Amino acid sequence: MGLLQKHxxxxxxxSGIRRAGADPFQVAFDAVLSPTEGLINxxxxxxxxxxxxxxxxxxxxxxxxxxxxxxxxxxGTTGSRIANGSYxxxxxxxxxxxxxxxxxxxxxxTTGYQANLGVLSALVGRGDHLILDADSHAxxxxxxxxxHAEVIRFRHNDPEDLYKRLRRLEGQPGDRLIVVEGxxxxxxxxxxxxxxxxxxxxxxxxxxxxxxHSMGVLGEKGRGLAExxxxxxxxxxxxxxxxxxxxxxGGFCVSDADDFxxxxxxxxxxxxxxxxxxxxxxxxxxxxxxxxxxxxLRAQLMANAERLHAGLNALGFTTGPKASPIxxxxxxxxxxxxxxxxxxxxxxxxxxxxxxxxxxxNRPLLRSSVSAAHTPExxxxxxxxxxxxxxEFGVLPSLDQRAAG
Amino acid sequence: xxxxxxxxxxxxxxxxxxxxxxxxVVLTPAxxxxxxxxxxxxxxxxxxxxxxxxxxxxxxxxxxxxxxxxGDLASLIDELRTKA
Numbered sequence: 001m002g003l004l005q006k007h008x009x010x011x012x013x014x015s016g017i018r019r020a021g022a023d024p025f026q027v028a029f030d031a032v033l034s035p036t037e038g039l040i041n042x043x044x045x046x047x048x049x050x051x052x053x054x055x056x057x058x059x060x061x062x063x064x065x066x067x068x069x070x071x072x073x074x075x076g077t078t079g080s081r082i083a084n085g086s087y088x089x090x091x092x093x094x095x096x097x098x099x100x101x102x103x104x105x106x107x108x109x110t111t112g113y114q115a116n117l118g119v120l121s122a123l124v125g126r127g128d129h130l131i132l133d134a135d136s137h138a139x140x141x142x143x144x145x146x147x148h149a150e151v152i153r154f155r156h157n158d159p160e161d162l163y164k165r166l167r168r169l170e171g172q173p174g175d176r177l178i179v180v181e182g183x184x185x186x187x188x189x190x191x192x193x194x195x196x197x198x199x200x201x202x203x204x205x206x207x208x209x210x211x212x213h214s215m216g217v218l219g220e221k222g223r224g225l226a227e228x229x230x231x232x233x234x235x236x237x238x239x240x241x242x243x244x245x246x247x248x249x250g251g252f253c254v255s256d257a258d259d260f261x262x263x264x265x266x267x268x269x270x271x272x273x274x275x276x277x278x279x280x281x282x283x284x285x286x287x288x289x290x291x292x293x294x295x296x297l298r299a300q301l302m303a304n305a306e307r308l309h310a311g312l313n314a315l316g317f318t319t320g321p322k323a324s325p326i327x328x329x330x331x332x333x334x335x336x337x338x339x340x341x342x343x344x345x346x347x348x349x350x351x352x353x354x355x356x357x358x359x360x361x362n363r364p365l366l367r368s369s370v371s372a373a374h375t376p377e378x379x380x381x382x383x384x385x386x387x388x389x390x391x392e393f394g395v396l397p398s399l400d401q402r403a404a405g
Numbered sequence: 406x407x408x409x410x411x412x413x414x415x416x417x418x419x420x421x422x423x424x425x426x427x428x429x430v431v432l433t434p435a436x437x438x439x440x441x442x443x444x445x446x447x448x449x450x451x452x453x454x455x456x457x458x459x460x461x462x463x464x465x466x467x468x469x470x471x472x473x474x475x476g477d478l479a480s481l482i483d484e485l486r487t488k489a
Contacts, residue, residue: 107473129465134454168463274417357447 020335021342024353035247037200038350039348046378048368053217054297055324056247056290062283077275078242082264095253096288101223101238108252108281110273112212112241113139118269119208119239120179121147127174131165131205133157133191135360140210146269156184156360159195166203176205182214182225185244186359186367188326190214193229200234205369206239212275216245216291217325222298242361246287248280257346258277276324301325301372305380307392308370311383316396328354329366329386336393337364343389351381414479421455434476454461 004011017024036053038047051127057250077084090108097106104179107300109115120143124130130149132140135156144151152169155161166176178200193209195363200207211224222245226235233265236257242250247378253263264270276284290297302323309323331337334355341353352367359365370379389395415434422430425448429476438444444452453464456478462485 134450145467148467150463151467152457152463152465153450155454165457165463168457295478357445362448 020338066279066283070279073278112271118267122267124149135334182211188324
């Protein structure tokens, strides 16, 4: 008997997954050759599960900016900004983010996860109400627990359900904060933000949008769903990350709220974490410039997403309804999902195996994320491997069956 | 009277669990939700959502921290209904 005994259920489930082949949660790369190719056990694989939407991880200027920063400022800050102070680049990044979003204030966190923890726990507290989309990311749920607000979930992407739940709170004291995501990380679907804004206005709530997967991806200027939906003025807080389209790590929040900077001394996930290393801040600044300046990257990303989405649907796979940089293929059950995931990896495609309860509707998913850096030939190769593996494991009818039918 | 109310609430919890889990569910006030029903955190939150709609009330998730059995959940619902 040990402390870890309580996880026996998970241990058994995990062992079962590992017996099926490679360990999907401990994939190790011998090398990463480019934003779209890596080496696993000496074999070249196409990277289709890295959230590297704009392919900026190997952008020459971003890499050079990082190298210069590490030489000038060292490898790390070795402490939090309230204790060890800020480097010039931290402040510069916050100014650039505020200017990118046209907001008065910006604040940078060490990870995207911590941005949600730090913002949600500080914006609402005991006696307030946090209204979350049911399919919210774990960082939103964890932020909700850290802040002691009363937490209510509404049905995924359902403005009427949101309205109903806010109406139930009528007459109760406390502020209300609605939290939605620009693009949901599992199925790649988008929040009906205009309708959500109507509900927010009618009920006097505040609105926070997590643009982790939509920053640099949606909107003419890449500011995300709020820009694309034309409702930026009605979104009170935007949270996002540097670890996807910007190709680094870190999180942020922007807002026009008065006294925003008080968050710096009340938000514990901000106060008690070492700040981002200079090299990370430098590449993020450079990549943010690219996001602002280079709309062609977004157009290429969407073209690639549509190619993959249309191709998978034409083959007969079940995906989300619309093309998005996240394309998830729904699997009928866990054994099939494991066989397919291992088959794809052996065939040269690396993507994410996503399992319940992290997935909606209790279904396993093969989750892929497309990059602007993928070539059409790579997408076609992925589709060919998907077709072969799908027929091998009975997700698609075999060619003989199809001919007979 | 209190017991009758609790029985009806337990019955509604069973119905909500059946909706979410998609299978028949047998439970009593002593049923341990995580252990006996094999309900994970997400399924439990979905059951709570069904119950909110059934009783037209808010069941804040933070109040679920102390809920272990079906009886605990029924008491919480009855308490929230009395307050509403």
